[in-house]
Each structure stands twice: as C-alpha cells, then as structure tokens.
Amino acid sequence: MIKRFPLGSAWMIIAAFLFAMMSILVKNASTHLHMNEYELAFWRSLLPALVIFGTTLARKKTLKTPFFWGHMQRSMAGTMALLLAFYGLGHLPLATSVTLNYTSVVFIALLSIFWLKDKPSLKTWVALLMGLAGICLMLKPAFASDRLLETLITLSGGIFTAFALLQVRELSLMGEPAWRIVFYFSAVATIVSGIAATWFGWSHLTSESLPYIIGIGVAGLLAQLAMTHAYHVGQKFTVAALSYLTVVFSAIYGVIFAGERIGWLEILGITAVILAGIVSSVPERKVAKR
Template sequence: MIVSCVAFASMWVMIRYASREMHAFQIVFFRNFIGTLVLLPMILSNKGLIRFSSLGRNVKRATSGFIATLATFYAVAHAPLATALSINYTAPLFATLGAVLFLGERIRFRRVAALVIGFIGMLVVVRPGALPLTPGVLAAVVSALSTAFSIVAIRALVASDDSRAVAAWTFILTTIPSLIVASFVWTWPAAHLYPLLALIGTAAAIGQLSLSRAFSLAEASAILPYDFVRFGLITGAGILLFGERMDALTIAGGAIILATTIYLAVREAQVARAIRTASENPG
C-alpha cells in the first residue's frame, strides 16, 4: 500500500510538470500506452492471465476507469493538488452508495451517517458559492464519481478474475480510446518530455499492481489508513514544489473525507467477520 501511495503521488507530481507543456488528455494516452508496455512482460509470461471470456465485464470497468483517468489528469493539471486530492477521496463514499444501488448491498444507519459526514467534508473542500467552480474542480468531482463506478466494478470482477488481469485490461482497453481523444488536442511532445511521460506510465502501472496486491493480502480496514501517506505526499508537493498555499478548510475537509472512508472500510470488515463467524457457527 505504501508503494502504491508513493507511485501515485509521484505520478500526480509528474502530471503537473508535464501539463505545463502538454494537454492533460495527451498525458492520459502516454500513461495508458506506456503502462501497457510495462505490463506486457507480465502478461506474456503468464499464459491464460488475459481471458476473453471476461472481456465484456472488463469493458464496463475500463469505461468508467477511462473517464476517471481523463478527469483526474485534467483536475491535477488545472486545480490545486490538495483540492483535487480531497475531492478524489470521496470516490469510496460514492462507491458505497453504488454498491447499494447496483450490487444490492444493504446499508445501515452507521454507513448512512458516514456517507453524510463524508459529503459534508466534500462541501467544506468545494465550498459552493465561496470558491470559483473552475473546470479543474468540476473535473475532480467527475473523477470521484467515475472512480466510484470503477471501484464497484472491480469489486465484482475480482471475485472471479485475477487482480493482475483486471489491472492489465484497464491499460489495454483504454489505450486506443485515449489516443482518439488526445488526437483532438495533439501536438508532438518536446524531446525532453518523453522520459517524464515514460515515468508517468511506469508509476501508473506500479501503483495499480501494488494496490491490487495490497487488497489481495489484507483487509481494506488494515491498509486504508496508510493512504494518509499519499495525502501527505501530494499535499506537501503542492506546497513545496508548486507554491500552493495551505488552505486550512481544504485540509480539514480532506481529513473528514479520509476519516469517513477509513471508518466505512473498518465497519465493512467488522460486518464481514460477523457474517463469517455466524456461517461457521450456525448453532
């Protein structure tokens, strides 16, 4: 989980640097294309990892992931990092609601309360009417919503598919669509940007693989608290590298959102353990 946090935080910083000379949608294409190349040796050395029988389900997941990536990269390029990150953290909250609506999961009072508090945290960050609702901030909201759909889709996929295959399909299926979108704003990158783009794609691949691995090794409640590492790294980078001002309300709202996300993960783990115990001891 810590490797994932460092990889994704590094990717966000490199996106901000690259976006000074490139459109965010072009960066998305290079992220997907290079990420596919990085994962290719793993795909080729594990025969049967990519199964076309699950193509339809992966297309649905990749579609939401594609929208999330476009919106996230645009938000990182055009909004303060701490603001974009805080809004992005609402994705698990929306995913909980999505699981109720699309997976038929039951929701109880505590989870409803956590969702409401988390939404209040997002309002503290966005402050409708007090802060300008810029395209970057709107993109961050779209990113959170589409990421939530991806989380719901992943939860359904990993029940039967290898987590490595789910990550690989995401890069494979989004490379061509991202090239089509990038073609509308295309300019060839300067030579000095290619190493940076290669690092962005590599960081994305490492982040996706290590995150999937983390969730396969431990319960979400055990590893989600470590996501504070990503919050700290990205917020610190915004201040130290890009001269962004420390906004107390943004930090407070982000902390509320992250705390409710962790609470939901812990609560879901407790419920899952209770269900397992009840099934193992029916008497």
C-alpha cells in the same frame, strides 16, 4: 493459505508515495509543459498494457475472457475517471484534485444504496455523511473563486471511479484475475486517450518532456504493483487506511515545493474525506448466532 501480517501493509506506504509522485509529475507536465490530460493518460496507460501483455505471453497465460463486456464497462468507467483525474491535476491545487479523486468512497455508498439496493449499515451512513460534509467544505471555497466548474468536473471523476470499483468487485467475484482486469483497463485507456490526444493535439517529444512521460508510466506501474502486493500480504483495513497517504504526500509537496495555499475549509474537507474513507474500510462486526 496466504499468511497476512501487519508489516506487509507497509507496501501501501510505498504505493501511496508512488501514486503521489505520479500525480506530481502529471501536475508539472500539465502546468509547465502544457501537455493535455489525454496524452498524459495515454503515456500513463501504455506501459502497464505493454508490460502485462508481455508477461502474459511469457507465462503462457491467456487474455481471453468470457466476461468481455464486463471488462469493457469497467474499462470505460476507469478511463473516464483517469481523464477527469488528470484534468483536475492540471486545473486545481494538487491536494484538492487528489482528494476529489478519493471521493469515490462516497459515491460507492450512494450507488450501493440506490443502485444495488443494499441496506446501509451505521458504518456506511457515518462514512457517507462524513464524506458528503467533506465535499461540501471543499466546494465552498470553489464557489468564492473561479474554479467551481473545474472542481465539479474533477469531482465527477469520483462517480466513474466508484462505478469502476464496483465492476472490479463483480469481475473478481466471477473469478477474473487482477492482472487481466488491469490489462483491459490499460488497453482501453490507451486507445481512448490516444484517439482523444490525436484529436486535441500531441505535444512534441523533447528532452524536457521525456523524463515526465517515462516517470508517469513507471510510477503508475510500480504504484499499482505495490498496492496489489500490499493487499496480497497485508491487513485489508490497514492497507485501505494507508492508501490515503497519497493525499498527505501530495499536500506536503503542493505546500512546500509548489507554493500552493490551502485554506482551513479545504483542510477540514480533506480531513473529512480521509476519515470517511478510513471509516468505510473498517470491517463489519459480525453478530454471533446463538
């Protein structure tokens, strides 16, 4: 039995910082080097696919699975979510785009109600309404600017993320290990983004772009490992709450180093989405049977 202790949850702080670093690198590569989201997603996915494939061979494990189509559904949804997230990083302020990627908690609640036919608890309703309010607050400034389309496109990534996470839950319940789920996602994302990048055009590898490419891949891989370890040894609720530090780290960088301005409506919207995610992570209180 795995011993869980609060200190282990601190691994999520490291993961959140690394996820923020990856987002910052993607943002800078997109805006300064004009690299498109497809090639950036390719480099983000290639390293985890190669590392997991190599370690699988070294450990004499197998990538064969009886749930191949389940993996394909999860991987395609995850790939779409990744591409839309990277699109947002290239077209929206850092804090806004990262927060919109975390709206999956809202869409998970909606999918659970209307697709899985789950009966929502009070906690689910609170998180759902709080998250929807946060989205509305973040959309209002977009209506007053020329970024409404970009905001809606990025927001749609939350739907694909929600579907992908529900598929991960199903695969996990069927006994699939996390490393195999991550491998199939990384492999599919590498292939799809590679084809799209070939269609839309690759950027030339230069001494300026290479650090970004390596940094995005390494930061993404290490963040995934740190997050997995945090859930393995830490308190689930604490880890889930700490994951939203990615938004905080990204906002701090955007304001201090990138000169981005965040209005009060965006701040309130970001706060509402973060609180919705934390509320949704609170474990349900079991009613004792008499």
